[in-house]
Amino acid sequence: MHLLLPAAGVGKRMGGDRNKLLLPLRGEPLFAWTLKAAEAASSIGWIGIIGQPVDFPDFESMLSKLQLTKSVNFIQGGSTRQESVYNGLQALPDDAEAVLIHDGARCLATAGLFNRCATALESCDGLIAAVPVKDTIKVVGDAGIVKDTPDRSALWAAQTPQGFKVQQLKECHDQGKSLGWEVTDDAALFERCGLPVKIVEGEETNLKITTPVDLAIAEFILQRRIDQTP
Numbered sequence: 001m002h003l004l005l006p007a008a009g010v011g012k013r014m015g016g017d018r019n020k021l022l023l024p025l026r027g028e029p030l031f032a033w034t035l036k037a038a039e040a041a042s043s044i045g046w047i048g049i050i051g052q053p054v055d056f057p058d059f060e061s062m063l064s065k066l067q068l069t070k071s072v073n074f075i076q077g078g079s080t081r082q083e084s085v086y087n088g089l090q091a092l093p094d095d096a097e098a099v100l101i102h103d104g105a106r107c108l109a110t111a112g113l114f115n116r117c118a119t120a121l122e123s124c125d126g127l128i129a130a131v132p133v134k135d136t137i138k139v140v141g142d143a144g145i146v147k148d149t150p151d152r153s154a155l156w157a158a159q160t161p162q163g164f165k166v167q168q169l170k171e172c173h174d175q176g177k178s179l180g181w182e183v184t185d186d187a188a189l190f191e192r193c194g195l196p197v198k199i200v201e202g203e204e205t206n207l208k209i210t211t212p213v214d215l216a217i218a219e220f221i222l223q224r225r226i227d228q229t230p
Helices: 030-040 051-065 081-092 111-123 166-181 186-192 212-228
Strands: 002-006 048-052 070-074 097-102 128-132 147-149 156-165 199-201
Touching: 002 030, 002 081, 002 199, 030 051, 048 051, 048 081, 048 166, 051 070, 070 081, 070 147, 081 097, 081 166, 097 166, 111 128, 111 199, 128 186, 156 166, 156 186, 166 186, 186 212
Parallel strands: 002 048, 002 097, 048 070, 128 199
Antiparallel strands: 097 156, 128 156
């Protein structure tokens, strides 16, 4: 299975001016935890890191310490996540039939989640990891007035990995580019093209590190995992 890791952002909500994936988390760069999970996933054989050239020296230094056994390739990202994934798809090997796409900032995803998504992709064309929404969601209109309360039982919070057959996803990206679609994840492109997207049960701990509070929560989760390791 081929894996693309978008890692081109700055992370302004972290309050910094550098790539948040280089921030320390339990003595290692945040991104290192993502890569270690990918290394531990038996289904993953090829890794593409989509980033900005300014970060590549730091990524290379990190990789030299991790000593991964799998092929790791650097791909220049774009100005948006959508552009970055588009670039990543073009850089896949010619024989790539299926791909998982996982946000580098979701550093708590487990090898088991990668493997479950890879297995599920054998029997569908598109999927996302997701978890059921626990909170009541409100649709809010102008002046902060609640317009609607959707049925929570039908709502899921999307995560990554998201997985797709490569050719179909390339065609969706091409269509989105030509029509000027702007989406926040690849599943949305699949949906707009009328293609089905399957849900794979995600992990409650698979949060995206966006704010300093998220980083503190990640520290706690990793400590719990270490404490529970025999």
